Amino acid sequence: MNIAQRIKESPKLRTFLLFLAILGPGIVTGSVDNDAGGITTYSVAGAIYGYKLLWTLIPSFLLLVVVQEMNARMGIVTGKGLADLIRENFGVKVTFIIFVGLVLADIGNTATEFAGVAGSLNVFGVSKYISVPLVAVGVWILVTKGDYKTAERIFLFFSFCLLSYIISAVLAKPDWHEVGKAFLKPQMHFDGQYISMVLGIVGTTIAPWMQFYMQSAVIEKRIKLKDYKFALWDVIVGCTATVVVAFFIMVACAATLHKNGLTINEAKDAAVALKPFAGAFASQLFAFGLFIASVFSATILPLATAFYVCEAFGFEAGINKKIGEAPQFYALFGFIMSVAVVIILIPGAPLITITIWSQVINAMLLPVVLYSMIRMVNKKKIMGDRVNNRFQNIVGWAGAVILMALTAILLISQVVSSLKK
Amino acid sequence: MQEPGLKMFLYFSQLKGRPIIDSDGRLRGKMADLKVRLGDLFPKMTSLVVKRRWKKKLLELDWTEVESLNGNKITLREGAEERFHSLEVDTDELLLKEELLDKQVVDTFGAKIERVNDIHLLVVNKDLHIVHVDFGIRGIIRRLGWIKAADFLTNLFFSTRFPEKLISWKYVQPLANDLRNKDLKLNVTVRSLHDLHPSELADIIEELDRANRSRLFKSLDVETAAETLGAVDPKLQASLIDASTAEQVSDILDEMAPDEATDLLADLPEEQKQTLIRTMEKPSREAVEELLKFKEGTAGSLMTKDFLSIEKNRTIGEAIEEFRKITYPLDSVSYIYVTDQENRLVGVSTLRHLITCEKDTPLAKLMNTHLIKIEPDDKVKDVVKLFQKYKFMALPVVDRDNLLRGIITLKDIIETALEE
Numbered sequence: 001m002n003i004a005q006r007i008k009e010s011p012k013l014r015t016f017l018l019f020l021a022i023l024g025p026g027i028v029t030g031s032v033d034n035d036a037g038g039i040t041t042y043s044v045a046g047a048i049y050g051y052k053l054l055w056t057l058i059p060s061f062l063l064l065v066v067v068q069e070m071n072a073r074m075g076i077v078t079g080k081g082l083a084d085l086i087r088e089n090f091g092v093k094v095t096f097i098i099f100v101g102l103v104l105a106d107i108g109n110t111a112t113e114f115a116g117v118a119g120s121l122n123v124f125g126v127s128k129y130i131s132v133p134l135v136a137v138g139v140w141i142l143v144t145k146g147d148y149k150t151a152e153r154i155f156l157f158f159s160f161c162l163l164s165y166i167i168s169a170v171l172a173k174p175d176w177h178e179v180g181k182a183f184l185k186p187q188m189h190f191d192g193q194y195i196s197m198v199l200g201i202v203g204t205t206i207a208p209w210m211q212f213y214m215q216s217a218v219i220e221k222r223i224k225l226k227d228y229k230f231a232l233w234d235v236i237v238g239c240t241a242t243v244v245v246a247f248f249i250m251v252a253c254a255a256t257l258h259k260n261g262l263t264i265n266e267a268k269d270a271a272v273a274l275k276p277f278a279g280a281f282a283s284q285l286f287a288f289g290l291f292i293a294s295v296f297s298a299t300i301l302p303l304a305t306a307f308y309v310c311e312a313f314g315f316e317a318g319i320n321k322k323i324g325e326a327p328q329f330y331a332l333f334g335f336i337m338s339v340a341v342v343i344i345l346i347p348g349a350p351l352i353t354i355t356i357w358s359q360v361i362n363a364m365l366l367p368v369v370l371y372s373m374i375r376m377v378n379k380k381k382i383m384g385d386r387v388n389n390r391f392q393n394i395v396g397w398a399g400a401v402i403l404m405a406l407t408a409i410l411l412i413s414q415v416v417s418s419l420k421k
Numbered sequence: 422m423q424e425p426g427l428k429m430f431l432y433f434s435q436l437k438g439r440p441i442i443d444s445d446g447r448l449r450g451k452m453a454d455l456k457v458r459l460g461d462l463f464p465k466m467t468s469l470v471v472k473r474r475w476k477k478k479l480l481e482l483d484w485t486e487v488e489s490l491n492g493n494k495i496t497l498r499e500g501a502e503e504r505f506h507s508l509e510v511d512t513d514e515l516l517l518k519e520e521l522l523d524k525q526v527v528d529t530f531g532a533k534i535e536r537v538n539d540i541h542l543l544v545v546n547k548d549l550h551i552v553h554v555d556f557g558i559r560g561i562i563r564r565l566g567w568i569k570a571a572d573f574l575t576n577l578f579f580s581t582r583f584p585e586k587l588i589s590w591k592y593v594q595p596l597a598n599d600l601r602n603k604d605l606k607l608n609v610t611v612r613s614l615h616d617l618h619p620s621e622l623a624d625i626i627e628e629l630d631r632a633n634r635s636r637l638f639k640s641l642d643v644e645t646a647a648e649t650l651g652a653v654d655p656k657l658q659a660s661l662i663d664a665s666t667a668e669q670v671s672d673i674l675d676e677m678a679p680d681e682a683t684d685l686l687a688d689l690p691e692e693q694k695q696t697l698i699r700t701m702e703k704p705s706r707e708a709v710e711e712l713l714k715f716k717e718g719t720a721g722s723l724m725t726k727d728f729l730s731i732e733k734n735r736t737i738g739e740a741i742e743e744f745r746k747i748t749y750p751l752d753s754v755s756y757i758y759v760t761d762q763e764n765r766l767v768g769v770s771t772l773r774h775l776i777t778c779e780k781d782t783p784l785a786k787l788m789n790t791h792l793i794k795i796e797p798d799d800k801v802k803d804v805v806k807l808f809q810k811y812k813f814m815a816l817p818v819v820d821r822d823n824l825l826r827g828i829i830t831l832k833d834i835i836e837t838a839l840e841e
Contacts, residue, residue: 078600079630088523088598092538092564222656313561314536384600 025075025217025231026068029210030238031159034245035297036116037109039162039290040355041204042246043270045197046253047263051174051182054250056198058183060205061243063399066392067370068235070377071211075218076228077386082215083308085382086372095312098372101365103336106209106305108358110340113301115351116294118344119267123287129345136341139299143319143333155296161289162245168277169248172255179251192413199406200356203363205242209301211369212308249273264352302340306332364407367400374400431490432555433517433540434564441471444488444499452495453479454518456510457551459608462591466542466549469495470508470516480505490544515606517551521595525629526554527637529614530592532621534628539563541587554593557586596633605636614641619648626661627654635664643669647676650685658685662697671700679708680725680833687713687722712827720804721797723837724818724827730758731784733767738780740770755814758825759788765823766792794819797826801837808834 045053071082078085087095117135118128142151188194223231252273257264264270271286278285303319310317310329317329343349374396378387388396439452454470468481486501510516521537528535538560541553555563562571562583572582594608614622614637622641626634626649638646638661650658650673662670662685674682674697682701686694686709698706708726715721729747731740740757757775759768768788778787793811795804795818807816808831815830 079632084525087536088525091523092561096565222660224660313558314538314556381599381601 024221024234025072025214026234026236026238027241028156028217028238029068029214030240030242031156032213032297032300033205033207033210033242034159034162034293035113035301036119036290036294037112037207037297037355037359038204038242038246039249039293040112040116040264040267040270040352041197041200041359042249043253043257043273044264044352044356045201046250046273047257047270049194049197050254050258051179051251052187053197053201054179054183054247055186056201057205057243057247057250059186059399060202060246061239062395063202064206064242065236065239066395066399067206067211067373068214068239069232070373070388070392070396071215072218072223072231072235073228073386074373074377074383075215076223076225076231077383079219081219081308081311082212082373083312085376087312089376089379089382090372094372098368099309099312101368102208102212103305103309103332105207105358105361105365106301107336107339107343108354108361109207109209110298110301110336111343112355112358113294113298114340114344115355116267116290117298119351120287120291120294122266123268123271123283132341132344135295135298136337139295139337140334142299143303144323144330151299152296155292155299158289158292159296161285161292162249164274164277164285164289165245165252166248168274169252169255171276172252172273173276174251174255183247190409190413192410192417195406195410195413196356196360199363199403199410200359201246202403203359203361203366205246206366207359207362208365208369209304209308209362211373213300213304216304216307252276266352298337298340302333302336305336306330360410363403367404367407370396370400370403429544430552431542431544431549432563433522433542434560436490436495436542437518439493439495441469441495441497443497443502449497449502449505450474450480454516455549456481456508457515457517458511459513459515459606462609463543463550463552464590466551467514470518471505479508481508482506484549485547487547490549512604512606515595520598520606521554524598525596525633527594527596527614527625528556528588528592529594529617530588532617532625534625535588551590553587553589555585555587557584559583559585596629597636600632603636605633605640607640615645619645619652622649623652623654627657631660634661639665639669643672643676647673651677651681655684655688659689662689667700670697671702674700674709675702675705677705678725678727679705679712680723680727680827683709683712683722687717715797718801719797720795720799720801720818720829721826723801723804723833724797724829725833726827728756728758728815728817728828730760730764730766730825733759733761733785733788734783736781736783737775737778737787740784741775741780744775756828757784758817758828759784760825764825766794766817766819766825768792769817792817794823795829796820804829805834805838 074080074082074085080088083095083099086098114132114136118132121131122128218231253264253270256262256273256275257270262269262272267290268283268287271283274282274286306329307317309315309332310326315328316326318326321329323330343354344351374388374393376382378393380387433455436452436455441449441452443449450471450473452469453472455466456468456470457464458467466484468484469487471480471482473480482497482501482505486498486504487495488498489496515521517540522540523537525534525536527533535556537554538557539555540551541555543550543552559568559582562568575582590608594614595606597605617625622645626637629637634657638649641649646669650661653661665673674685677685682705686697689697698709701709712722712724712726729740729743731743755772757770757772758766759770761767768785768790769792770784770788774787793807793813793816795807795816797818797820804816813831815828817825818827818829820826
């Protein structure tokens with residue numbers, strides 16, 4: 001019996017290999033989740049508030065798992081992308097509004113990735129005016145002429161660098177008792193900055209564009225209904241990985257920066273968090289990790305966004321198509337990247353602030369996408385028997401409502417404080 | 422509605438949401454949808470679907486109750502409001518908004534999947550017919566309500582307008598988007614799905630979601646299904662088979678060329694493969710079983726048994742007769758393989774011989790005896806090199822005893838060579 005036959009005959013081996021083969025969408029999305037926006041937001045949260053924001057990771061995790069599971073389920077049952085489903089069920093006007101929001105949010109997110117590129121190469125003394133345009137051109141060439149799939153694999157491999165945060169956090173010897181208490185005890189302060197941090201954390205953990213990406217990844221793998229269990233485990237593992245990394249980034253920054261009263265004004269300041277692990281090499285290690293994460297996401301984000309817009313409105317799209325075959329796709333991709341680059345290159349642009357705010361915008365857009373998803377995932381016409389159960393609906397609706405409430409409070413407090421001036 | 426004989430074009434987006442007024446001028450609801458009965462080339466609306474305010478349930482009204490479409494509203498005949506009834510949709514009826522607008526359809530003219538942006542209707546006397554489907558960007562702009570502004574601006578700056586992309590209804594095959602629907606609602610199309618080339622159908626099938634893939638595949642007749650299945654990506658072949666009944670699958674397997682059926686079966690799990698082989702009819706089953714014996718990557722696994730061979734003492738005229746008798750599609754018509762009484766390969770004759778030479782010439786006289794042959798165990802890449810060198814359309818496969826077992830065609834080699 002050769003290997004192929006041996007695999008066909010043994011159920012245990014088949015199950016394991018099937019898991020590996022399907023293992024993908026959730027894990028990949030989980031890795032992509034820890035992009036420049038994520039690293040920055042979690043770092044800033046830890047630096048400014050110490051352990052006080054750790055509790056937000058629990059509801060974020062819960063909402064993330066529920067949302068990603070819905071996407072995976074929708075992808076498996078219908079075989080259609082989220083953009084397609086929204087278009088088919090809500091029509092042109094609603095789709096248009098959602099996608100205008102998505103494009104704006106993703107211009108912000110892409111700008112964040114380039115902020116990460118600028119910040120990380122800044123550690124090596126490279127000016128943003130050189131690093132950002134070079135990387136942007138590099139990404140364009142990679143997408144139009146290069147082998148994207150191999151690049152994706154290389155990037156994914158290097159995302160292991162983020163594990164250094166775990167080691168660093170442990171080596172920084174935080175008071176684990178204090179950490180545990182803060183993690184399990186929610187505390188809400190109703191001031192603008194705190195609320196925007198909460199929204200930022202949620203927005204970077206559950207970015208709307210990732211919902212579209214996740215569903216596409218599931219469809220591409222052609223996962224069958226009977227393999228749903230594997231997809232579910234894949235989602236749970238991916239989400240857990242995301243939140244675990246987020247947790248340790250926050251703890252590491254709290255134990256190093258916050259404890260010593262240091263703030264993060266630019267990216268290189270955040271490297272201090274890796275000193276317990278990397279000592280003198282903290283800056284370089286941090287810069288390398290941030291650079292990889294940023295370039296990876298700077299490639300995926302505008303591509304994915306352009307793809308979903310084209311999908312929704314019936315334009316040809318895909319990196320396997322030439323520019324002439326899919327003009328709107330490449331034009332949109334170029335547009336998003338250009339605007340993002342311009343934003344970052346503005347002299348004196350506050351890169352950290354831009355980063356945090358783009359994640360807040362994600363959190364503001366999320367309820368809208370969440371609403372359309374929950375409506376669709378409850379329709380028998382679309383999902384057959386696989387509609388939501390009560391728990392999923394409660395978590396979904398609660399998430400949407402709470403996010404909208406926090407958004408409202410934040411906007412009101414911004415208006416109030418600017419009126420006071 | 423209009424003067425008799427007057428024709429007017431309308432877009433569905435213009436009618437959607439229009440207030441429905443009864444003969445006394447009272448608002449009875451808003452236009453939610455239109456129902457059409459499939460069957461004619463440009464079917465006419467049979468019902469108006471009404472949404473009443475604050476009520477979720479949709480009602481329908483016979484189209485004959487509609488008096489006029491003038492003035493941005495829909496006016497009903499006297500007493501029509503008494504005749505609202507519950508909405509019901511038969512299997513040969515289609516709801517335009519629910520089942521067509523914003524959904525994907527098969528454009529049998531362009532042989533691709535398109536998404537419906539708007540629907541073009543024609544008013545003739547009191548009837549409303551569906552004539553075109555709008556796939557273009559104008560449809561999107563119109564749905565957003567910006568068509569006038571867009572035309573003004575593009576005209577002002579570029580002296581042009583966004584182009585129309587209307588396809589006639591007779592080329593449109595709607596797909597289903599309710600998971601509970603088992604079948605497609607077939608439209609009477611001028612160029613039907615069956616007229617598409619199998620590789621066009623395969624492309625379309627590969628682009629569809631799982632449910633519509635099976636629905637479309639099920640709607641094909643056995644011949645088209647067999648050809649299409651052979652052209653579809655191997656990963657999808659298994660899922661299409663799973664979606665069909667055992668009977669359909671065995672009919673298709675019998676219809677398929679043995680080498681394509683073999684490729685299909687080889688990739689399936691052992692148990693399913695054996696079950697399916699057992700359901701096949703004897704001649705096709707034997708051909709497939711023989712081909713399955715050969716390992717992948719060898720000439721034997723690529724060869725087909727669809728070829729013409731003739732004994733060397735027969736004449737050109739008899740060869741032509743044999744040719745006429747063949748009903749299955751022959752991949753290679755260029756060569757006729759000439760054998761001796763024991764079916765050993767002795768020479769090859771060409772189509773040109775058949776056409777140009779005297780009918781009573783025996784093949785032995787004309788045949789080319791310098792033969793390039795392959796054995797079943799020869800590696801595929803060596804076969805590819807032979808094709809590159811000699812540039813034949815096909816090469817014969819013989820075993821150790823020189824018995825003709827099958828041929829390998831250029832078509833099969835191209836597919837294999839491109840895969841590497």
